[in-house]
Amino acid sequence: MKPARWPGDHPEEGRLLHVEPRASRFKDAHLADLPSLLREKDLLVVNDAATFPASLLGRTASGERMELRLLSHEPDGTWLAVLFGAGDWRKRTEDRPSPPVLEAGARFTVVGLSARVVEVLPPSPRLLRVAFEDDGAELWSALYQGGRPVQYAHTLAPLSLWHVQTGYGARPWAVEAPSAGLPLTWNLLLALRRRGVRLASLTHAAGLSSTGDAVLDAALPRPERSDIPAVTVAQVEATRAEGGRVVAVGTTVVRALEGRAAMNGGRLVAGESVTDLLLGPGFVPRVVDGLLTGMHEPGTSHHALLQAFAPLSLLGDVAAHAEAKGYLGHEFGDSCLILDT
Incomplete structure (x- = not known):
């Protein structure tokens, strides 16, 4: 179809x-x-x-490009998220290069927000629990200013x-x-x-x-x-x-x-x-x-x-x-x- x-x-x-x-x-x-x-x-x-804009572009502490897609906001203030390799809306996610490997404690930056990996969750090393340094209005303001909605490769733009x-x-x-x-x-x-x-x-x-x-x-x-x-x-x-x-x-x-x-x-x-x-x-x-x-x-x-x-x-x-x-x-x-x- x-x-x-x-x-x-x-x-x-x-x-x-x-x-x-x-x-x-x-x-x-x-x-x-x-x-x-x-x-x-x-x-x-x-x-x-x-x-809300759940697609966040950023870089690891070593400078590798990445995309983080937020999955859910947890009761303790952390977020579940999925890690993607570099790419934009033109390329299907399954065709992108593998994302960088981030272990618990690793730090990274997305849309100007500093964050760290709290834990890596099964069933994939791409499924992470992350914590942002900012919260409340500062966090949501940054998400809306720098984030994007999840993109799809089949769209015209x-x-x-x-x-x-x-x-x-x-x-x-x-x-x-x-x-x-x-x-x-x-x-x-x-x-x-x-x-x-x-x-x-x-x-x-x-x-x-x-x-x-x-x-x-x-x-x-x-x-x-x-x-x-x-x-x-x-x-x-x-x-x-x-x-x-x-x-x-x-x-x-x-x-x-x-x-x-x-x-x-x-x-x-x-x-x-x-x-x-x-x-x-x-x-x-x-x-x-x-x-x-x-x-x-x-x-x-x-x-x-x-x-x-x-x-x-x-x-x-x-x-x-x-x-x-x-x-x-x-x-x-x-x-x-x-x-x-």
Whole structure:
């Protein structure tokens, strides 16, 4: 499947492939059709995490060039991060030279910030826990002044931070965009409200989707934190009580809702938590009825996640159809709605 190479000027005009798992069928549509595919009293839940500049260029103490991609902010103030070799947006990460070897205690500088390696973590010497000398406003100011959003080699040019923000982004928790929500413009959201569809939000710290390293990629996604407001829990309960369906915008929303429920015996509870829940074949969702997501190719980690909602055989037919019809994939591509009517 070809990747979309740049954000569209009118993302709400993008294509939408509607998949109905129970009926084993699918049909072509457009995002503008989304209100007609949902029902009054359905609930659409979005991830309102804003994307922050998690790609940091720098050098080791000996002067070797490197890139550090932040993965998650830990409770003790340290950061988990992935180390990359030198390169820019034009070169795929898997084609870059190997990064320098940094051991515990090693010091380096990125975007003007001094930092040190606290520890090297399994399963790869590229996975690090790092500590910055600055914190608070000084740290975040440096990140926003010198950092960049994570880049992709299939894009036409370097991405700016505004290219990877949803229209409703709030707290800067996401190191990569919760991309399923990128085409949800305010016009489309208002059309959903006029249809009688409820809207709710949560915040989930979307991590890296890929590193170009097979060993590291096999360990993704890492545990990620979420914050589910009490009002969202109330909306889920009201939707259930009135026979509506809960539709997640993106796999991060599924992970947040289902992970929180799994911690509480199937009951959704408000609050902040960290989930290591992995979605995939055999997982039966207890909160979410449907999923709005991007187009994902077979063999990718995101495609495996979709098997929690539809069988692999159907997803294979969907992927073949999407390829034949010219659907576009990746962050700025077309959308897929997995939801029974």
